[in-house]
Amino acid sequence: MGRIGLLGGTFDPVHFGHLLAAQAAIEGARLDEVWFIPTAIPPHKPGPGTNGERRRSMLEAAIADNPLFRVEDIELQREGTSYTIDTVTALRERHPEAEFFWIVGSDMVKDLPNWRRIAELTRQVSFIGLERPDQPSDDDLLPVYIRSRLIRAVMPPIGISSTDIRRRLREGRPVRYLLPDPVIDFIQRNGLYES
Numbered sequence: 001m002g003r004i005g006l007l008g009g010t011f012d013p014v015h016f017g018h019l020l021a022a023q024a025a026i027e028g029a030r031l032d033e034v035w036f037i038p039t040a041i042p043p044h045k046p047g048p049g050t051n052g053e054r055r056r057s058m059l060e061a062a063i064a065d066n067p068l069f070r071v072e073d074i075e076l077q078r079e080g081t082s083y084t085i086d087t088v089t090a091l092r093e094r095h096p097e098a099e100f101f102w103i104v105g106s107d108m109v110k111d112l113p114n115w116r117r118i119a120e121l122t123r124q125v126s127f128i129g130l131e132r133p134d135q136p137s138d139d140d141l142l143p144v145y146i147r148s149r150l151i152r153a154v155m156p157p158i159g160i161s162s163t164d165i166r167r168r169l170r171e172g173r174p175v176r177y178l179l180p181d182p183v184i185d186f187i188q189r190n191g192l193y194e195s
């Protein structure tokens, strides 16, 4: 099983920024696989407008051609807010032989001290913080117990967000090249994100 990167998010919908983040983490931290974990209720932002089953289906369509990527729906099966500490604790019990790494986007690293039971979480996983190639991150303000568990991986900045994709679809504007074609097909077949 080996070194497993975990990328959590709402994925409403999944896009190329997510896929490139996973690929950059594989390269930067020598991972064997990345598991995508759609949240049920995200801790720090409003809940997604699309149900979990559809978000999971879009993820599956997006990663079908990559044997190193997998969808893990553990948070969709759990009640309540999707705290990372609960997810990681459960995954380590199920897969004691794996080493887990939690992947975080560049602007989220500074928020790690506010995560639920963060000290305990840092004992269970290392973090992979994505950073821009032209702008190495300054981690000096992070507490040492987090900094010592943080690996940096370089990712070229990709200015794609699910929010912008949803807005474009509502307005009938193109989304091609922002997310994989099979995901666009799924969105169109199911009439998602229409105004």
Ligand SMILES: Nc1ncnc2c1ncn2[C@@H]1O[C@H](COP(=O)(O)OP(=O)(O)OP(=O)(O)O)[C@@H](O)[C@H]1O
Residues within 6 Å of the ligand: 007, 008, 009, 010, 011, 012, 017, 018, 021, 103, 104, 105, 106, 108, 130, 158, 159, 160, 161, 162, 163, 164
């Ligand atoms: N363009 C991007 N480049 C790098 N990382 C990204 C990008 N978009 C999202 N991520 C990271 O992927 C994870 C999941 O993101 P999430 O599903 O919340 O996507 P989002 O596009 O930011 O969504 P929304 O616009 O709905 O808030 C987070 O760790 C986030 O930092």
Ligand SMILES: O=C(O)c1ccc[n+]([C@@H]2O[C@H](COP(=O)([O-])O)[C@@H](O)[C@H]2O)c1
Residues within 6 Å of the ligand: 007, 008, 009, 010, 037, 039, 042, 043, 044, 045, 082, 083, 084, 085, 114, 115, 116
């Ligand atoms: O556990 C926490 O306290 C916590 C706080 C903020 C974010 N997270 C997780 O980080 C991932 C990305 O979060 P977001 O808000 O960018 O979708 C997602 O899996 C969240 O559950 C987790």
